[in-house]
Amino acid sequence: xxxxxxxxxxxxxxxxxxxxxxxxxxxxxxxxxxxxxxxxxxxxxxxxxxxxxxxxxxxxxxxxxxxxxxxxxxxxxxxxxxxxxxxxxxxxxxxxxxxxxxxxxxxxxxxxxxxxxxxxxxxxxxxxxxxxxxxxxxxxxxxxxxxxxxxxxxxxxxxxxxxxxxxxxxxxxxxxxxxxxxxxxxxxxxxxxxxxxxxxxxxxxxxxxxxxxxxxxxxxxxxxxxxxxxxxxxxxxxxxxxxxxxxxxxxxxxxxxxxxxxxxxxxxxxxxxxxxxxxxxxxxxxxxxxxxxxxxxxxxxxxxxxxxxxxxxxxxxxxxxxxxxxxxxxxxxxxxxxxxxxxxxxxxxxxxxxxxxxxxxxxxxxxxxxxxxxxxxxxxxxxxxxxxxxxxxxxxxxxxxxxxxxxxxxxxxxxxxxxxxxxxxxxxxxxxxxxxxxxxxxxxxxxxxxxxxxxxxxxxxxxxxxxxxxxxxxxxxxxx
Amino acid sequence: xxxxxxxxxxxxxxxxxxxxxxxxxxxxxxxxxxxxxxxxxxxxxxxxxxxxxxxxxxxxxxxxxxxxxxxxxxxxxxxx
Numbered sequence: 001x002x003x004x005x006x007x008x009x010x011x012x013x014x015x016x017x018x019x020x021x022x023x024x025x026x027x028x029x030x031x032x033x034x035x036x037x038x039x040x041x042x043x044x045x046x047x048x049x050x051x052x053x054x055x056x057x058x059x060x061x062x063x064x065x066x067x068x069x070x071x072x073x074x075x076x077x078x079x080x081x082x083x084x085x086x087x088x089x090x091x092x093x094x095x096x097x098x099x100x101x102x103x104x105x106x107x108x109x110x111x112x113x114x115x116x117x118x119x120x121x122x123x124x125x126x127x128x129x130x131x132x133x134x135x136x137x138x139x140x141x142x143x144x145x146x147x148x149x150x151x152x153x154x155x156x157x158x159x160x161x162x163x164x165x166x167x168x169x170x171x172x173x174x175x176x177x178x179x180x181x182x183x184x185x186x187x188x189x190x191x192x193x194x195x196x197x198x199x200x201x202x203x204x205x206x207x208x209x210x211x212x213x214x215x216x217x218x219x220x221x222x223x224x225x226x227x228x229x230x231x232x233x234x235x236x237x238x239x240x241x242x243x244x245x246x247x248x249x250x251x252x253x254x255x256x257x258x259x260x261x262x263x264x265x266x267x268x269x270x271x272x273x274x275x276x277x278x279x280x281x282x283x284x285x286x287x288x289x290x291x292x293x294x295x296x297x298x299x300x301x302x303x304x305x306x307x308x309x310x311x312x313x314x315x316x317x318x319x320x321x322x323x324x325x326x327x328x329x330x331x332x333x334x335x336x337x338x339x340x341x342x343x344x345x346x347x348x349x350x351x352x353x354x355x356x357x358x359x360x361x362x363x364x365x366x367x368x369x370x371x372x373x374x375x376x377x378x379x380x381x382x383x384x385x386x387x388x389x390x391x392x393x394x395x396x397x398x399x400x401x402x403x404x405x406x407x408x409x410x411x412x413x414x415x416x417x418x419x420x421x422x423x424x425x426x427x428x429x430x431x432x433x434x435x436x437x438x439x440x441x442x443x444x445x446x447x448x449x450x451x452x453x454x455x456x457x458x459x460x461x462x463x464x465x466x467x468x469x470x471x472x473x474x475x476x477x478x479x480x
Numbered sequence: 481x482x483x484x485x486x487x488x489x490x491x492x493x494x495x496x497x498x499x500x501x502x503x504x505x506x507x508x509x510x511x512x513x514x515x516x517x518x519x520x521x522x523x524x525x526x527x528x529x530x531x532x533x534x535x536x537x538x539x540x541x542x543x544x545x546x547x548x549x550x551x552x553x554x555x556x557x558x559x560x
Contacts, residue, residue, distance in 0.1 A: 070540070135543045270520070285519045291539050293523045304520070340520055 001041040002474065003158070003244050004194065011038065016251050020177060027175050028145050031153070031252060038154040039117070046116035050152060053087065057126045058147045061133045061140045077134040081127055088123050091115040093321045120318060120480050121160045122151035124283055129165035131287055138166040146172050155248035159241045159477040161259045161279035171254050178253040186250030191461055192433065193243030197475065198465050201237035204229045212380055215390035216400045219407035223394040227373040230380050234476055235263065238277070241475040257282075262435070264372075267364035268343065269335040272372060273315075280318065284311050301341065308340060309333035319379075319480050324387055328378040335371055481559045486533075486552050493528045497521065507549030533559060 001008050015034045022030045039047045060080045067073050091113065098111035129150065132138045141147045150168050151157075178186070211218050211226030218226070242259040249256045257279050266272035273281050289311040296303030309330070316329020350357040374391065381387030392398050396405035446454065491505045498516045511517045517525070526542055529535075529551070535558040545551050 131543075135540055137544060137546065274518075286543075289519060290522065291543060293519075294526065294539050294542050297523055297527050304523075308520075 001038060003241065003248075004197065012248065012251070019252055025145075027253075028143075028149060028172060032145055032149045035149060035152040035154040035157070039152060039157060042117045049116055050122060051148065053084070053123070053126065054148050054151055055144075057084075057130060058141070058144060061130060062142070064130075064133060065140045073134060077130060080130055084123050084127050084130075088119065091119055096321050117478075118157040118159075121162055122157060124162050124280075125151045125165065128162070128283060128287060132165055138169070141165070141169060153249075153254070155245040155252075155254075156256055159238070159245065159475055159480075161242055161245065161257050162283050163256050163279070167257070168254070175253045178251060182250045182253070182255075186247040189243045189247030189250065191247075191458065191465075193240040193245075193247060194465050195461055196236040196240030196243065201233050201240060204233035204236070208233055208380065212382060212386070212390070215386065215393050217403075218393070218399075219403045219409075220394050220396045220399050220405045221408050223390060224373075225408070227377055227390075227394065231264070231369070231373050231376050234376065234380070235260070237476045241477060264369050265365050266368050267361070269332070269339045269368055269371060270343070272368050273332070273336070277315075281315065284314055284318075288314055304340065305337045308336045312336055323384045324378050324381050327384060327387075328375055331375050331378060335375070481556070483552065483556065486555050486559070489532060490529065490548070490552065490555070493532050494525065497525050497528050505548050507547065507552060509548040510546065529555065535559065 001011065011034075015030075019027060019030050019034075036047055036051075039050065057080075060076070064073060064076055067076055092115055094110045094113035094115075098108075101110060129138075129141075133140055141150075146169060149172070150165060153163075153168070156163060208226055208230045211223055212230075215223060239260040242256075246256045246258070259278050261275040261278065263272055263275040266275050289307055292310060293304060293307035296307055299306070310333075312333030313326060313329040315332065316325045316327070319325040319328075350360050377390050377394075378384075378387045381390060393400065399405060446457075487505060491503060494505060494514070494517075495501055495503045498514065498521060500514075500516065503514060511522065526537065530537060533555050535555065537554065541554055545554070
């Protein structure tokens with residue numbers, strides 16, 4: 001059941017009603033039943049796996065608190081986290097392993113294995129929970145209903161955000177009927193997320209698919225445009241599903257963490273990764289980068305560079321066992337190491353040159369955006385050779401014979417002109433609303449506007465979504 | 481070493497590593513309160529604290545830190 005289906009709308013309305021009627025601890029049980037009902041619509045066998053892994057983690061954490069010696073605790077937590085990692089690797093890499101096994105020796109069976117829906121998200125939540133308990137950052141969760149709800153919480157299971165256990169359990173402890181302002185905010189976030197997905201992302205996808213299918217057939221200008229389109233597509237798609245997830249959560253009294261903070265306005269690559277897929281980068285910073293960086297602290301700059309590089313490669317391969325994702329991560333690792341090692345010197349340099357510093361304020365975001373456009377070409381490409389073809393053909397002079405560097409084939413846009421124009425305008429509107437909703441003055445102005453102004457705005461957005469709906473594609477991040 | 485002495489020395493270390501003379505630490509200060517105290521500079525701070533107080537921390541101890549107060553208590557337990 002997709003978030004963008006009528007069945008889900010009915011499920012959500014019914015679920016919210018039952019939740020409103022429930023009292024006290026029953027609310028948690030209602031949420032758990034709703035979450036498993038939602039997950040069962042995808043795949044019942046995968047729901048059994050989710051429940052089994054959750055139970056294993058629950059008993060592991062309960063057993064951990066009974067062990068007092070540091071060595072004993074370490075010896076207990078390491079196999080548990082390694083086990084969860086193995087489950088992730090097994091399901092994500094089954095197809096890859098199948099290539100190395102003859103069909104009759106299990107290769108066929110391996111090839112048929114499909115990674116469970118939301119596996120990367122719920123396993124990261126559970127690993128984080130175990131490590132937080134081990135580091136004594138949070139107490140052990142004794143209530144099995146709360147524990148089972150944490151990884152299965154239906155708004156977040158398809159595409160995140162990866163909420164931390166401490167934050168989730170704290171909110172769950174005092175869960176009550178959601179406040180009316182949270183319901184309004186939640187419904188607005190859902191509408192805004194649908195707008196991002198249906199109006200912006202889906203209209204950019206046709207152009208992106210075309211140029212990635214045959215990069216050698218396009219001019220550098222067309223490829224560059226395709227690169228820009230994909231950056232906006234993936235941002236709108238992923239931040240759209242995050243908005244929907246946060247919005248649904250608010251209807252049930254749980255506020256999920258933000259995943260994006262206007263990343264294309266980042267002044268450097270470090271800042272970009274603090275604004276893009278925030279819940280994943282924070283997770284990897286806390287559970288991979290920090291322990292690694294601390295363990296390598298005696299190696300100075302080399303230790304820092306290694307910790308950054310490994311973390312960014314992990315960001316890449318978290319998406320799946322594909323070379324394009326690994327190289328996407330490695331390229332970002334390279335960007336980050338260079339940026340981190342030169343940032344202080346660059347800051348000192350510009351501090352003494354105010355005129356250049358003013359220029360840097362504009363050039364920084366522009367350069368960062370273009371570095372990410374190149375990296376995202378790798379992320380989107382069908383294969384590494386295809387990405388290489390795309391990146392080399394984007395350079396003027398390296399395009400295929402007979403294609404001029406500045407060619408912009410109107411036929412490419414022929415049927416999509418209006419769609420692209422609509423997507424472009426919508427993107428600008430989307431970021432303006434995004435910005436305004438973060439400025440208290442503007443948010444308050446909208447809230448205090450007469451009812452007919454607010455309702456007109458909502459109906460206009462619903463109308464735009466309805467008019468622009470085409471064959472809706474699944475959310476890009478639902479596959480991870 | 482008294483708590484006040486630890487706090488004073490810790491403030492000097494933070495000011496030196498983060499290059500900001502305006503830093504004032506309290507037990508409730510967290511990374512969110514100080515500009516420049518991020519995941520990249522966090523370990524630089526811990527290394528400077530280890531050198532400054534002539535102590536050594538384990539990964540688990542460092543990962544459990546959530547505020548300056550936690551760090552002060554950890555240092556105090558080592559400087560007894």
